[in-house]
Amino acid sequence: MMQTAPGQRVRTRFAPSPTGYLHVGGLRTALYNYLYAKKMNGDFIVRIEDTDQARKVEGADKSLLRTLELTGIVPDESFIHGGNFGPYVQSERLGIYQQYCQQLLDRKSAYCCFSTAEELEENRKLQMKQGLQPKYNRKWLPEDMGGTMPESETRKKMKEGAPYVVRMKVPDYISIMFDDIVRGPVEFDSATVDDQVLMKSDGFPTYHFASVIDDHLMEISHVIRGEEWLSSMPKHLLLYEFFGWEPPRAAHLPLLLNPDRSKLSKRQGDVAVEDFIKKGYSPEAIINFVALLGWNEGEGCEREVYSLEELEETFSLERIGKAGAVFNVEKLGWLEKQYIKSRPQEKIISAIKPLLQDELEKRGTDMDVDRISSDEYLGRVIDLMRERVNFEHEIVTFSSYFFFDPDAYDEKAVQKRWAADTNTLLREFIALLEKTDDFSADNLEAVLKDFVAPRGKKPAFLIHPLRILTSGVGFGPSLYHMLEVFGKETVLRRLKKGIETVNAPKQNEEGLNTRGIVIRD
């Protein structure tokens, strides 16, 4: 079993193909690679695997890197960060692959294959029908390599300029074993391994070929990737063998799963990291969440919240689990709340300000713009709201009443909280507020209690209507604190307008609120 030489520098890599946005599964793979490198004082490399010209998406490489960095995962080497092992984009390394391919051809570890796509397809169908594993039939395997194709045929085709691919010649009936860091020993029979295409007819290498060569040339010590690659490991190992190279250690990560336990995919929800960020999830929560999907500190450790720095200290490949993990966003939501609760106020303020600016421009407001967009005001709003929102942006949207007068009053809440004499008392109370200058929460509470007690009512009798009239909704932070933040002018303006809009319900004979009874069909 080949192992990394002791003392060898740890170098890991994340090797996405630039075909779209960063997938959460990809993020986790990148994260584990990054964490292990940091933990071992090694290097983390990002390499762009753009050998499929057809699927290549313009600009995806940069956006992948940008999203990665947004989450705090910064590569030591990449096509943007540079490094001594470049280029870090495979399409810029074509000459290298061709050179190594020629080596294999010369050593008779690989051969040219002129079979057409139609031929291969037909062959595959036939094998499927017979219940066999679809495999190349080795039609073009040369005679001197144990096949049936005369060298003259190959030469003839070559002269004609017919398109061809280069395939590796997998040895018959040998056992390929390796020790996966997360799976343990795994064994394959070479008879089940196909003569993998190494070079495509367009002159580009396949993933398998390019990644083996690059991993070796870039001195990658550990290949940490998804379990979907486990079954192509024997091909890669064979290539290392052909070249006489020492393979890196492998760690195949358990897959991220859909709720139905199939491999995580679009269709069943968001998978793009950027989509989660757009929704309002913060990078630290996403990282934290994804890190715990398949890894834990173990040893009775019951911590759930980890910063990236803390992960860098505690991470280990040995503690990665084997079973796939369902990507269930519920816990991500909880984590997000944890982060909102502990996030420094200044950070929230600066995140929220642009949002508020946008809203103000769109809607305008009856409030003093300078005041409500000041750090001081926002800070007070945050104090009241940070434990009540699911996302930072909800401080502006979900509790918009801190910035905009309500333009409607929650009908259900009104029905529930209004009694026949509510508006009468409200009018009296508004008059009292006009004469009150101290709008501190403490004072407002005292004023309201003193007002309500002699009238035989509980504070709640007015608290709810006051809340609804000033905020438009039946829920929110402590009323007194909320009114304190609003300030006298705003409170009175909203109350006066509101009481004209919300009418007292009609009474039945018993004097009971009839609006509370809603008959639905």
Add this chain to the structure above:
RNA sequence: GGCCCCAUGGACUAGUGGUUAGGUCACCACCCUUUCAAGGUGGUAGCACGGGUUCAAAUCCCGUUGGGGUCACCA
């Protein structure tokens, strides 16, 4: 179908022969409370199945079942 991997409550998981099977999310109840949250307390719920090995198995072995991955000139 061949090959490979996997298997603790609904989800993430701790657990490596002896535990009342622990924690987190979610859910339920209660407490706190003007509402909504937050917080506190308690609760429902789990070792896929069958054989072994052993004084003793969630833990070790074998099988079964179930799930997943992979079998491209895609990565």
